[in-house]
Amino acid sequence: MNIVRADTPSEYRATLERGDILFFPGGGFEIPLDIRTALMGAAQDARSFHKNIAYKTNVDRVSGLKDKEESERVRPAMRDYSRRALRFMAGILPDYARSWKVDYASFRSIEERGRQLPINKRNDLLHVDAFPTRPVFGNLILRCFTNVSPAQPREWLTGDPFSILAEREARSAGLARYAASAGSLFEGAGFAGARRAAIRVLHGLGLPFTDRSPYDAFMLHFHDWLKNNRAYQENCRKYRFELPPGSTWLVFTDVVPHAVLGGRLALEQTVIVSRESLQNPALAPSSILEKMAGKALTL
Helix, strand or coil, X not given: CCEEECCCHHHHHHHHHCCCEEEECCCCCCCCHHHHHHHHCCCECCCCCCCCEEEECCCCEEECECCHHHHHHHHHHHHHHHXXXXXXXXXXXXXXXXXXXXXXXXXXXXXXXXXXXXXXXXXXXXXXXXXXXXXXXXXXXXXXEEECCCCCCEEEEEECCHHHHHHHHCCCCCHHHHHHCCCCCCCHHHHHHHHHHHHHHHHHCCCCCCCCCHHHHHHHHHHHHHHHCHHHHHHCCEEEEEECCCCEEEEECCCCCEEEEECCCEEEEEEEECHHHCCCHHHCHHHHHHHHHCCCCCC
């Protein structure tokens, strides 16, 4: 895989979908000084359940701060950053923007090198992204990062993209077991309807169940399985990049196995991109796994 300078707009989707990083060395869009100033003093809660300072766009709320009173300063800055990042992303990827779902923004303020986290939450181990509480049902996780450190690069490690990764590792990780929980291609919609009806009943009883597809369940498992697989971590092909101060990069983080080895002060905005809006939907992780499994996994 490669890091590709954003020189040819017509190739942006193809670059991302094949598992490359779309790179804007000059940043791509402005992040004003007042946003940077408001965020640089923000103290992140260092406990493991707060990996970042998160801005939840749907409820205009910030989490992950050490001092909750800081939210009145940090929240407007994160809101402004989120709007600027989304405007930039929509401008360069209009075919995705027509149907994408806006997810969280975040500020990664803590130095990654040497950070003490449980193994399944470690950022320095190669993994593909999946969200425990926000299933994507076969759509894709697109993230826009900007290194706002004045001097320090963001050090990334990546692996071969999902098309190669899945062929090598998905069966060993237990894909068949998760596929067995899905209906066939012909009865999938009925299976999904029954599952969701059962989850609604459980919600009504006050139980915290999340409606996720077999695809989402496998990807959550695969995220942890890769981090805990020493053979994969040590022996897979790796690509190392230093993303300099002021640069912006976009990547499908469920297509590209990635790890962050060092750096702090990075801003990020996530959107969930519809599989149908891809230039080549066959490259979506869900399409690859469904082809391997021989059945629908995303209903």
